[in-house]
Amino acid sequence: xxxxxxxxxxxxxxxxxxxxxxxxxxxxxxxxxxxxxxxxxxxxxxxxxxxxxxxxxxxxxxxxxxxxxxxxxxxxxxxxxxxxxxxxxxxxxxxxxxxxxxxxxxxxxxxxxxxxxxxxxxxxx
Numbered sequence: 001x002x003x004x005x006x007x008x009x010x011x012x013x014x015x016x017x018x019x020x021x022x023x024x025x026x027x028x029x030x031x032x033x034x035x036x037x038x039x040x041x042x043x044x045x046x047x048x049x050x051x052x053x054x055x056x057x058x059x060x061x062x063x064x065x066x067x068x069x070x071x072x073x074x075x076x077x078x079x080x081x082x083x084x085x086x087x088x089x090x091x092x093x094x095x096x097x098x099x100x101x102x103x104x105x106x107x108x109x110x111x112x113x114x115x116x117x118x119x120x121x122x123x124x125x
Contacts, residue, residue, distance in 0.1 A: 001026050001027060001114070002025070002027055002028060002031060002098045002100070003024070003025050003026050004022050004023065004024050004025075004034075004096045004097065004098050004114055004115065004116045005022065005023050005025075005096075005116055006020060006021065006022045006116040006118065006119045007020070007021050007022075007119060008020040008021045009093075009120045009121045010120075010121070010122070011123075011124070012086050012121070012122070012123050012124070013086075013124050013125075014086060014087055014088060014123055014125050015086065016086050016123070017082070017084045017085075017086065018083045018086065018121060019080055019081065019082050019083065020036070020080065020081040020083070020094055020096070020119060020121075021078055021079075021080055022034065022078065022080075022081075022116060023076065024077045024078075024079070024098055024114075025077065028053075028077050030100045031053040031098050031099070031100060032053055032100055032101060032102055032103070032106070033053060033098075033099045033103065033112075034051055034053065034070075034072070034096065034098055034099070035047065035048075035049070035051075035096070035097045035099065035106060035107070035111070035112050036048040036049045036050070036070060036079075036081045036095070036096055037094070037109065038090075038093065038094045038095065039093050039095070039118075040089075040091060040092040040093075041092075043092075045109060046061065047107045047109075048060070048061050048064055048068065048081070048094070049061065049064065049068055049070040049081060050070065050105075050106045050107060051070045051071070051079060052106075053072070055071075055072045058070050058071075059105055059107055063089075064083075064090075067083065067084050067085045067086075068082065068083050068084070069081075069082040069084075070082075079096065081094070086121075087123060088123050088124065088125045089123075090121060090123050091121060091122050091123050092120075092121060093118040093119065093120050093121075094118060094119050094120075094121050095116055095117075095118045096115070096116040097109075097112035097113075097114060097115045098112060098113060098114040099111045099112040099113055101113070
């Protein structure tokens with residue numbers, strides 16, 4: 001089993017930056033990719049970004065590309081989501097997830113097996 005725990009959410013104003021962290025534990029050697037998803041009130045959970053556990057490939061939702069950066073710290077098994085130029089429409093609960101399945105582009109919820117509890121990000125205008 002792999003466990004993931006997110007942290008770093010909070011309140012921000014439009015244009016501000018926030019960094020989310022996600023630390024994986026347990027059978028981390030089984031992880032193929034780590035992903036970030038978000039769910040706004042009344043909407044479906046959607047893909048935001050992902051990184052292969054090897055750290056050599058990253059993927060982004062089109063609307064966050066250029067503003068968000070996903071990265072990984074090998075020493076601490078932590079994945080980060082750096083969010084710059086935040087917009088009110090980025091307001092959501094952000095979830096981290098770990099996936100064990102090989103996927104060319106891991107971006108669907110079904111590509112991930114272990115999920116965190118989520119962290120709230122609220123961006124005011």
